[in-house]
Amino acid sequence: MATRVIPRRILKSVRYNTATKPLNTVQPSLTPAIAPQPLLEKPPCSAPEAAALCLDDAERLFGSVSTARLLRSAAVLHATAVGPMVDLGMWVMKSPVFQSGLPRDLVMAATRQTFFSHFCAGEDAAAAVKTIRALNDDGLRGMMVYGVEDAHDNEGCDRNLDGFLHTVSVRKLLPPSSVSFVIVKITAICPMALLERLSDLLRWQQKDPSLVLPWKQDSLPIFAESSPLYHTQKRPEPLTTEEERDLQLASQRLLQLCQKCEEANLPLLVDAEHTTVQPAIDYFTYASAIKHNKDDNPIVFGTIQTYLKDAKERLLLTTKAAEKMGVPLGFKLVRGAYMSTESKLADSFGHASPIHNTIQDTHNCFNDCSSFLLEKVADGPGSLVLATHNIESGKLVVAKAHELGVGKVKNKLEFAQLYGMSDALSYGLSNAGFQVSKYMPFGPVDMVMPYLLRRAEENRGLLAASGFDRRLMREELGRRLKAAVF
Numbered sequence: 001m002a003t004r005v006i007p008r009r010i011l012k013s014v015r016y017n018t019a020t021k022p023l024n025t026v027q028p029s030l031t032p033a034i035a036p037q038p039l040l041e042k043p044p045c046s047a048p049e050a051a052a053l054c055l056d057d058a059e060r061l062f063g064s065v066s067t068a069r070l071l072r073s074a075a076v077l078h079a080t081a082v083g084p085m086v087d088l089g090m091w092v093m094k095s096p097v098f099q100s101g102l103p104r105d106l107v108m109a110a111t112r113q114t115f116f117s118h119f120c121a122g123e124d125a126a127a128a129v130k131t132i133r134a135l136n137d138d139g140l141r142g143m144m145v146y147g148v149e150d151a152h153d154n155e156g157c158d159r160n161l162d163g164f165l166h167t168v169s170v171r172k173l174l175p176p177s178s179v180s181f182v183i184v185k186i187t188a189i190c191p192m193a194l195l196e197r198l199s200d201l202l203r204w205q206q207k208d209p210s211l212v213l214p215w216k217q218d219s220l221p222i223f224a225e226s227s228p229l230y231h232t233q234k235r236p237e238p239l240t241t242e243e244e245r246d247l248q249l250a251s252q253r254l255l256q257l258c259q260k261c262e263e264a265n266l267p268l269l270v271d272a273e274h275t276t277v278q279p280a281i282d283y284f285t286y287a288s289a290i291k292h293n294k295d296d297n298p299i300v301f302g303t304i305q306t307y308l309k310d311a312k313e314r315l316l317l318t319t320k321a322a323e324k325m326g327v328p329l330g331f332k333l334v335r336g337a338y339m340s341t342e343s344k345l346a347d348s349f350g351h352a353s354p355i356h357n358t359i360q361d362t363h364n365c366f367n368d369c370s371s372f373l374l375e376k377v378a379d380g381p382g383s384l385v386l387a388t389h390n391i392e393s394g395k396l397v398v399a400k401a402h403e404l405g406v407g408k409v410k411n412k413l414e415f416a417q418l419y420g421m422s423d424a425l426s427y428g429l430s431n432a433g434f435q436v437s438k439y440m441p442f443g444p445v446d447m448v449m450p451y452l453l454r455r456a457e458e459n460r461g462l463l464a465a466s467g468f469d470r471r472l473m474r475e476e477l478g479r480r481l482k483a484a485v486f
Contacts, residue, residue: 076115146184181301182268184257194280213241227313230350339354360386374401394425
């Protein structure tokens with residue numbers, strides 16, 4: 001995909017300023033670190049400084065989308081922007097009344113035809129292949145997300161690993177450029193209880209460096225001075241013989257998946273999760289990156305959640321250590337998705353939330369981290385995925401990337417949004433010459449929908465932000481109706 005270069009006269013008028021007021025505004029009903037973007041009276045593309053990211057032409061953005069898909073998308077986004085609708089969905093999915101028999105079948109059938117088909121790539125890998133192929137025809141790429149998580153025993157972990165390995169194999173049915181990443185959740189291939197134990201031990205070692213962890217492999221810094229350690233209240237017991245055996249099995253699963261991805265030349269992106277288990281996830285990720293990331297071709301990517309107060313400090317420490325070891329790193333930057341959980345947990349321990357106090361602080365952290373990493377990958381090895389639904393961040397990154405010439409270097413920068421959301425931003429970034437991926441969960445409805453509903457519950461502001469997409473969709477539907485009538 002060719003990169004469109006912005007003239008110098010335009011670049012001079014674009015400043016990468018993290019103090020710029022974001023388009024997002026804080027809503028009273030939302031927690032402070034994440035908030036929706038308001039419905040703009042005029043899309044942000046009429047000013048000269050936005051010339052590289054044009055979002056004011058509904059026909060250009062949605063011209064390749066079928067009318068049927070536009071109608072369904074507009075309807076689903078309207079529904080998910082209504083809080084009571086999300087509450088009802090959560091109640092239905094959790095209610096014992098709908099867990100078996102005809103009521104369950106009816107709910108699953110209705111869900112399959114509406115929310116599932118909008119936000120998910122299909123019920124199996126074969127269906128995901130078809131969805132990704134159609135998406136690629138529109139100029140976008142797919143992140144293949146086998147939608148499992150939270151395994152509790154080795155049998156479940158082994159079964160999940162088979163699903164991830166099959167996902168890598170199925171990718172061969174698609175053009176290589178159509179799939180950017182395979183996504184894995186460590187919670188799906190390592191028992192949750194073990195991840196909690198590992199995180200406790202890693203946190204205690206941060207408190208007391210004299211603690212010896214004989215099972216620990218070479219890794220990169222996991223904590224910073226500002227990292228919260230309140231989860232571990234007392235010195236943990238060493239891993240038992242059985243736990244060490246389970247750890248070895250989990251390491252072998254991740255090693256097998258990394259090797260499969262390396263053979264397929266397909267990067268593996270490790271999702272971030274809540275802070276209770278994130279230290280162990282980072283440990284697995286960085287230990288694997290040291291083994292598999294060579295030259296300028298990262299195979300293993302980690303995730304930084306920038307709504308966390310210690311995100312930038314951890315990022316600086318990790319990249320510095322990786323440079324010293326000669327390990328090219330790949331990172332995905334996100335704002336975060338466990339806001340309410342983190343705040344409640346911290347409060348239960350009598351500590352302040354690990355999440356930034358204001359939405360502006362979160363924006364500043366995301367923009368600062370993206371600027372730092374853009375400069376790193378522009379001048380050296382490594383790659384960057386910027387997962388954002390925020391238009392202002394998109395504009396700032398586009399300007400910075402053009403200034404540094406990152407957009408012209410293949411596989412250095414990828415933008416990403418959730419499948420079924422922020423399509424205007426996705427198509428706008430693609431039209432501007434950048435690689436853009438959609439995060440595409442797939443799997444049986446009853447397996448994937450609880451995950452999506454939890455994301456909906458934790459990201460109400462994100463769903464409300466769909467107003468920008470909905471307005472542009474209405475414009476395009478109106479244009480088509482007018483053209484058909486007249």
